Amino acid sequence: MLNPLVKPVDPNMYRYDEFDAQFVGERVNQFAGQVARRLSGELTEDQFKPLRLMNGLYLQLHAYMLRIAVPYGTLSSKQMRKLAHIARTYDKNFGHFTTRTNLQFNWIKLVDVPKILRELADVEMHCIQTSGNCVRNVTADQFAGATDEEIEDPRPLAEIIRQWSSLHPEFVFLARKFKIAVGACEQDRAAMQWHDMAVQVVKNDQGRIGYLVMAGGGMGRTPYVAHVMNEFVEREDILAYLEAVLRVYNQDSRRDNIHKQRIKILINTIGPEEMRRRVAREFEELKRMGTLQLPREELDRITAYFAPPKFESGLSDTIPDAGPGFADWAATNVHKHKAPGYAIATITLKTPGQVPGDATAEQMEVIADLMDQFSVGEVRVTHEQNLVLPHVRKQDLPAIYAKLKELDFAAPNAGLITDIIACPGLDYCDLANARSIPIAQSIAKKFENLDRQHEIGELKIKISGCINACGHHHAGHIGILGVDKKGVEFYQLILGGSGAEDASVGEIMGPGFGEHEIADAVERVVNVYLKLRQPGERFLDAYRRIGMAPFKDAAYEKEAA
Amino acid sequence: MAHQNQGPQMLTANRLRDGDVLYRKGDGWVPMLADGDVYKDATSAESALAAAMAELTRNQVVAPYLFEVRDVNGKIKPVKEREIIRAAGPTVHPHTGKQAGQVNA
Numbered sequence: 001m002l003n004p005l006v007k008p009v010d011p012n013m014y015r016y017d018e019f020d021a022q023f024v025g026e027r028v029n030q031f032a033g034q035v036a037r038r039l040s041g042e043l044t045e046d047q048f049k050p051l052r053l054m055n056g057l058y059l060q061l062h063a064y065m066l067r068i069a070v071p072y073g074t075l076s077s078k079q080m081r082k083l084a085h086i087a088r089t090y091d092k093n094f095g096h097f098t099t100r101t102n103l104q105f106n107w108i109k110l111v112d113v114p115k116i117l118r119e120l121a122d123v124e125m126h127c128i129q130t131s132g133n134c135v136r137n138v139t140a141d142q143f144a145g146a147t148d149e150e151i152e153d154p155r156p157l158a159e160i161i162r163q164w165s166s167l168h169p170e171f172v173f174l175a176r177k178f179k180i181a182v183g184a185c186e187q188d189r190a191a192m193q194w195h196d197m198a199v200q201v202v203k204n205d206q207g208r209i210g211y212l213v214m215a216g217g218g219m220g221r222t223p224y225v226a227h228v229m230n231e232f233v234e235r236e237d238i239l240a241y242l243e244a245v246l247r248v249y250n251q252d253s254r255r256d257n258i259h260k261q262r263i264k265i266l267i268n269t270i271g272p273e274e275m276r277r278r279v280a281r282e283f284e285e286l287k288r289m290g291t292l293q294l295p296r297e298e299l300d301r302i303t304a305y306f307a308p309p310k311f312e313s314g315l316s317d318t319i320p321d322a323g324p325g326f327a328d329w330a331a332t333n334v335h336k337h338k339a340p341g342y343a344i345a346t347i348t349l350k351t352p353g354q355v356p357g358d359a360t361a362e363q364m365e366v367i368a369d370l371m372d373q374f375s376v377g378e379v380r381v382t383h384e385q386n387l388v389l390p391h392v393r394k395q396d397l398p399a400i401y402a403k404l405k406e407l408d409f410a411a412p413n414a415g416l417i418t419d420i421i422a423c424p425g426l427d428y429c430d431l432a433n434a435r436s437i438p439i440a441q442s443i444a445k446k447f448e449n450l451d452r453q454h455e456i457g458e459l460k461i462k463i464s465g466c467i468n469a470c471g472h473h474h475a476g477h478i479g480i481l482g483v484d485k486k487g488v489e490f491y492q493l494i495l496g497g498s499g500a501e502d503a504s505v506g507e508i509m510g511p512g513f514g515e516h517e518i519a520d521a522v523e524r525v526v527n528v529y530l531k532l533r534q535p536g537e538r539f540l541d542a543y544r545r546i547g548m549a550p551f552k553d554a555a556y557e558k559e560a561a
Numbered sequence: 562m563a564h565q566n567q568g569p570q571m572l573t574a575n576r577l578r579d580g581d582v583l584y585r586k587g588d589g590w591v592p593m594l595a596d597g598d599v600y601k602d603a604t605s606a607e608s609a610l611a612a613a614m615a616e617l618t619r620n621q622v623v624a625p626y627l628f629e630v631r632d633v634n635g636k637i638k639p640v641k642e643r644e645i646i647r648a649a650g651p652t653v654h655p656h657t658g659k660q661a662g663q664v665n666a
Contacts, residue, residue, distance in 0.1 A: 039578060041620040059624060061647050062658055063580035063665045092657050107657070107665055109579035355653050426643055427651035434642075437653045487629075487641030 006369045009377030013074050014159045014305045016124045023166075024121045027128055031055045032114035039111070054134070054172075056127030057113060060430045066108040067130040068120060072140035072158040072182070073101035073381040077368040080379065082123040084364035090116055095364070097349065097357040099421060099472055100179070101139050101381040102130055106428050128166065133174045135165035135246075141183040141190045142380040145306060146390040148338035150184035151201045151209060156303040157238070158182045160294065161199070164239050171246050175253040175261035178246065179218075186501060191383055193217045193226045193503035194475055196263045197245055204232050211238050215245050215275070216267035219469035223505045224264040227272035229279055235299065237283075240292040244282035248275065308339075309376045309391055315341025322398035328450060329401050329412040343394050345375075347387040347404060348419050351411040352444035355437050356422045357385035363407050374400055383472075383499075384421055386414065416453040417461060417526070418444040421472050425465030425482060426489070432465035434482025434489035435515075439463055442519040447526075456526060459539045460499070475499035477540045478522060479506045491518040493525065495551055496543045509552050524554040566629045569599050570606040571637070572613060573647070574625035581665040582647055583622060585609055590622060592664045594648040599630060599637055 016024070031051070038048040052058075056067040068083070075083075083103055087095050090112050091105040098104055108116070120126055130137055138158045145153040161180055165171065171178070181190045184201035192198035193214060200212040211233045217226030233241045249263045252270075267275045286292050317340045319330050335344040347367065350356050359367070367387065371379050374396045375389035382388060392400060404410035413419045420443060423429065425436030440463050447453055462476030466483075473479035479494035490512030497506030513521045526539070528550050533542045543551065552558075571594065572585035583590035584597030591597055600606035606627050613625040629640040639645045650658015657663060 039620065041618070045577075045617070045623045059575055059580060061643070062582060062650060063575070092654075092663075094654075106651075109665065111578050426646055427653050432643075435646075435652065441653070484641075484643075487643070489642055 003369045003373075006372045008077055009372045010078075011076050011376050011378035012305065012307050012309055013076060013155075013378065014071075014302070020124070021121075024124075024126050024128070027055075027126065028114065028117040028121050031117060035110060035114055050132065053131040054129065055113075055117070056130035057108070057110075058131060058430070060106065060428055061426070062428065063106065064108040064110055064113070065428070066105045066113065066116065066127060067098070068103045068105075068125060068127050069130045069137045070101050070103060070125075070381050071162050072138055072144070072155050073142055073383075074155065075379050075381060076123075077371040077377045077379075079123045079125055080364050080368040080371065082119060082125070084361040084368070086116055086119060087364065088361040094358055094360045096355070096424060097359065097381050097385050097387070099383050099385060099423070099470055100130075100137055101383055102137055103381070104424070106424070131177075133176050133178075134172055135168065135174075135178045135180060138162050138165070139179075139181045139190055139383060141185060141188075142382040142388045143189060143335065143344055143390065144184065144380075145308060146337050146342075146344050147185065148336060149187060151203055152184055153303075153306050153308075154182040154184040154199075154201050155306050156299065157199060157201070157211070159302050159305070160239070160299070161242065164242070171250060174246075174250055175255045176258070178249070178263065180242075188499075188501040188503070189382070191472065191475060191499035191503075194219060194472070194499055195226060197242065198226060199238065199242070202232065210234050211241075213241055213245070216264045216272070217503075218262050218264040219472060219474050220262065221259055221467050222265065223469070223474040224268055225503045225505060227267060227275070229272075229276055236294050236296070237287065239294050240286040241279070241283050243292055244279045244286055247282050248278045252278065311339040311342060311391070312393070313340075315393055316395060317341050319343070319394050320398055322401070325405075325410075325412075326398055326401045329404075329410055330397060332412045332416060333414045334397060337391065339391075341394055343392055343397060345389040345392050345397065345400060346382075346414040347389065347409050348411050348414050349386055349409060350413060350419050350444065351408050352413075352418050352448040353441055354408070354444075356420055356440050363409065366403060366407055367409075370400055370403055384419065386419070412450065413453060415458050415460070417447045417456050417459040418453060419460075420444060421460075421462040421476070423464050423471035425463075425471075429465060429470075431468055432482065433484035434465050434491065436463040436465040436471055436480075436482060439480060439482070439491060439515070439518055443522055446519050446523060456530065457538055459526070461522070462497070462499075472499060473497070474506050475503070476506060477538075477543070478525060480518065480522075483512055485512070489515050491515070493518075493521060493555060495525070495548060496540065498540055502540075507548055509548060509555060513555075521555045524557070525551045528554045566603075566606070566627055568640075569601050569630050569632075569637075570603075570627045571597050571599055571630050571639075572606070572609050572625060572627055573597075573644075574613060574622035576666070577620055577623050579666050582659070585613060585625075588612070592666075593659060594639070595637065600627075
């Protein structure tokens with residue numbers, strides 16, 4: 001702990017029981033044995049590769065990369081301090097928060113991995129299923145349990161899905177990876193419709209709570225927004241329904257072509273109606289067997305872990321006046337909380353010039369102190385590569401802001417043009433064709449002026465270094481895709497995507513721009529928006545109204561007709 | 562169809578135990594691109610790759626492959642941005658990687 005006066009706080013989140021601890025411990029021992037067998041030559045690289053991938057270990061451009069699961073983005077201060085310790089001890093003193101709300105270390109040594117996994121297990125963390133053709137880390141709305149917009153906290157369901165899908169014997173070797181998100185609001189902060197499967201907590205006409213299930217969303221080479229599979233699944237049937245979707249996918253998806261193996265391809269090939277029919281048939285069979293009912297007492301048991309903290313009463317419900325810098329930050333980075341006197345505070349890891357999503361060991365430790373001091377020991381990782389303090393007293397916001405300024409994490413830009421998603425790109429990734437991070441940095445520096453950012457308003461830029469789309473470029477209001485042309489980086493512009501409740505697939509503008517041209521091209525596109533927008537119109541709204549042509553003409557510097 | 566390398570090439574791999582980037586020199590490996598062998602023709606390059614592939618059973622390195630290089634003012638430089646970054650380290654963290662004199666061992 002950096003501040004000796006800070007007392008660690010245990011947040012209300014899921015805790016390993018004896019079974020979980022044993023399960024993770026056994027998996028660590030199993031993988032330690034596999035590493036030893038690989039080092040001794042008993043396992044070949046071809047035999048070892050699928051095993052290491054199942055434990056989140058990749059071989060990247062410079063070294064091994066270890067991806068650590070942060071289930072539904074929830075971290076305790078104890079876990080954050082452990083991540084800082086691993087960064088300092090086994091890596092190069094920093095880690096990278098990803099669009100899957102995980103944390104990646106980029107300079108890991110294979111020989112250290114068993115030790116790292118044991119250290120993670122000490123704080124109830126692991127790397128299981130952060131890679132490979134299986135159900136990946138379940139993500140959730142980062143405001144879960146804190147916002148007044150939600151029907152209920154979706155994290156208990158996320159935890160149940162995590163438990164159900166962890167080493168599920170039927171779904172360990174799927175055709176491809178499978179990503180699930182959960183939410184409970186009309187406003188979608190978790191890019192739900194871009195997931196292989198998404199579960200939204202809903203109420204039916206009788207006021208009963210159940211789940212809307214979507215499937216078939218996905219980015220990559222062939223982007224699709226998800227289709228609704230079932231508008232209302234009863235609580236006790238949700239696992240049976242999810243199992244039915246996964247079973248149909250597992251049985252019917254293609255395995256002969258890596259580009260056609262995701263569920264989005266299956267659903268858009270056979271059609272959503274046929275998919276619903278096949279799922280319904282499996283669902284009925286699962287229900288008839290009755291083995292996958294979710295008992296109310298089990299849901300209640302898991303829900304109890306996520307009980308709301310004891311909110312103080314009688315607090316002032318006003319955000320204090322603490323100077324213009326603070327006011328700017330509060331305007332963009334502070335959101336309404338369900339409890340009077342409390343707020344949700346977003347820490348954007350995006351001060352212009354920074355690497356989006358990166359944090360040093362020291363920054364992680366200070367944030368852990370902030371979590372303990374001001375947010376009941378808890379933080380959330382967002383798919384936009386930011387952190388969220390979910391439960392802070394409004395009266396504490398100036399103190400939090402002051403500390404974040406010391407960390408250089410006090411940029412007042414949540415949701416603005418400099419709050420850019422960027423994958424690691426060619427700076428780290430073995431699959432990438434082009435760098436993403438330097439492009440994010442140059443665009444953020446270009447739009448650094450805060451008045452200009454506010455004048456532009458909500459504008460989401462998302463950058464990927466290859467077609468795999470880890471930087472969500474298809475879902476950016478302005479998306480950028482890095483491509484390789486004879487060994488040189490070029491960048492395509494994509495306009496009109498959305499990862500929110502108004503999800504849409506962006507449209508490719510045309511030929512790519514050079515590394516030193518792309519930020520200027522983005523500026524010209526933004527200038528068209530500022531010129532042509534109607535009152536109250538966001539960039540996305542303006543694009544949807546007027547279409548690609550004027551933006552394209554400006555980007556390529558053609559004279560308007 | 563996979564891109565066929567043309568012109569001079571070098572051979573790279575990762576060390577198994579720590580993932581460090583290595584370059585072929587003679588029958589062994591060195592950590593810095595500048596110290597590695599340059600194969601001036603396809604035959605010598607393919608021969609070096611075949612030797613490295615045959616050595617994989619020793620479990621010292623993984624994933625060997627050839628990449629194109631060129632002479633730039635007397636210095637050997639990779640043709641592709643990917644290999645330039647692999648040889649130096651991340652452009653966004655110049656304090657890390659071989660550009661900072663770091664070997665990941």
